[in-house]
Amino acid sequence: MGPFSLLFNLLWIVFGGFWMAVGWAIAAVIMAITIIGLPWARAAFTIAAYTLLPFGQRAVPRDEYFGRDDIGTGTLGFLGNIIWFVLAGWWLALGHLLTALLLAVTIIGIPFAWAHLKLAGLALWPIGKVIVPA
Structure with a gap:
């Protein structure tokens, strides 16, 4: 991680990144408790870590990154994303969207608002994605 990524990640934690990472972790724990949601x-745990320190990383489709399809990028991944959306995706995306709106009011907050918007999209459809260094 470069010095700018480190600086942005530290500021990110202050400007809402920590609380949204906690939201992802809560969703992950609830899913793990149900056993079926493992x-x-x-x-969700992977994306919680990404949400805590997003600068210097990015989310990309697994099939594009690895060059092959797998169980999470096909029909089962699609169905998994629909279930995720209903159970947790919409409220995590809403949290990112509201945080982005609050941050976009200030000029300093605009890069962080943009990152929250990207995470809101990921919150809606996370299955089939992998977090890689940028």
């Missing part, structure tokens, strides 16, 4: 729990 595949979503793993994805």
